[in-house]
Every structure is written in structure tokens, then in C-alpha cells.
Amino acid sequence: MRLVTYLSEAVIPLIILITVGTAMSHHQRVYEDFLDGAKSGIRTVVEIMPTLIGLMVAVGILRASGFLDFLSGILEKILFGTHFPTELVPLAIVKMFSSSASTGLLLDLYKEHGTDSMIGRAASIMLASTETIFYTMSVYFMSVKVKKTRYTLAGAMVATLAGIAASVVLAQIY
DSSP, rough: OHHHHHHHHHHHHHHHHHHHHHHHHTOHHHHHHHHHHHHEEEEEEEEHHHHHHHHHHHHHHHHHHHHHHHHHHHHHHHHHTTTGGGHHHHHHHTTTOOHHHHHHHHHHHHHHTTTTTTTHHHHHHHHOOOOOHHHHHHHHHHTTTOOTTHHHHHHHHHHHHOOOOOOOHHHHOO
16 A cells, blocks of 8 residues: 555656656756746646636536526436436536536535435536536637537537446446
8 A cells, every 4th residue: 555655646746757758858948948848838728718717607607597407407317217316416406517417416415415425426427427528618619619519519429428427327336
């Protein structure tokens, strides 16, 4: 166990040391390149800030308006025969838009059902095995100015649904 602890503490300094050492051995301007990357990162943050603010406001409006509860009620009726826990429906929907909002819902589920309950385990696995599809697509595609996303949304939805289904199955096995 001590070996794992030591390795986990040493990984980041080793990566930095190897990166700087490799760059210096190739006669790169390490510090200047770092500053250029930092400047580029700040520009990217400024460019995507309106998108991030828009997504956060939209998720807040959806939660406050009761639309998520309404949509959850409809989906609960559709999912009735599948043995999918209806408590997880709002979490599955919100996770596609916002990771921080879904973490808030996860904490609510923990308070109500407990962390070691089947609902708590399934919710934890769900958050770990799904992606914030709309957030990721908007941020990454906007930053590189992609206008045609082709099959990205369909593929991401299939992967997310697979993660949601797997989370319930794995939580029931445990």
C-alpha cells in the first residue's frame, strides 16, 4: 500500500521533470513555450465564457422551472417496466448538461438513500461513466469553430445510455 501511495505522490512531479528534461534536451525554450500556452489557454477561456454562462443559466432555469421534474415524470412512466430506478432519471438528464448540477443531485440522492444503497451506488457509477454531452460539444466545437458535428451527438447519446444502463446493472450486482 505504501508503494501505491508513494507512486501516486510522485507521478505529477515525474511527469513535469520528464517533460522539462525532454524539452531541454531538444533545445526547446521551455519557459517561453509555457507562457505561450498559458496565454493561449486564457484566450480560449475568454472565448468560451459566454457558452459556459449560457449553459449554467439554462440548467438553472430547467431546475427552477420544474421542467426536469415534469420530464422525469414522463420518463418514469416510459421506464416503468425496465426496473430502472426512477430516482435516477433527473440525474441522468442533468448529467448530459452539467456535471456540477448533477453532483448536487447526487448529494441529494446520498442524503435521501445513502451512499451504500443501490441508488447511491448506481448514481456514483452513472456520474463516473457518462459525459456532459452538450457542455462538451458546445465548448470543444465552439473553441475550434466546428459547425457540422456529424454523428457526434448520436454517438455520445448511445455511449451515455450505455453508461446509464451499465451503472444500474453493476450497482445491482454489487
